[in-house]
Amino acid sequence: MLYPLASLEADKLEAIKSLEKDIGSPVVALAGVEANTAPLPDDQLKKLQELEAELGVVLVAVRSN
Incomplete structure (x- = not known):
């Protein structure tokens, strides 16, 4: 399972902004x-790990369908 940033509708984004104000921390x-x-x-x-370090990102090799 991978976890990219979620695409949110306006109402969900507003709910998260409200929570951020309540808890005093970004979400x-x-x-x-x-x-x-x-498997590599x-x-x-x-x-893969060397390129991760060079780019400063997390890379995941996935199986093609």
């Missing part, structure tokens, strides 16, 4: 997406 909305990760050999995993 991030994520949406669950079914995905199967791809050690050398390919290392390449």
Whole structure:
């Protein structure tokens, strides 16, 4: 399962903004997406991790359907 930022309708966004005011902290909305990760050999995993470090992001290799 992956969790990208959720796309929200205006009413849901307003509810989250209200909660943020109540709790005094920003809230991030994520949406669950079914995905199967791809098994990678050690050398390919290392390449993925190196690019993650270079780009400053999280990368996930997924199985194609």
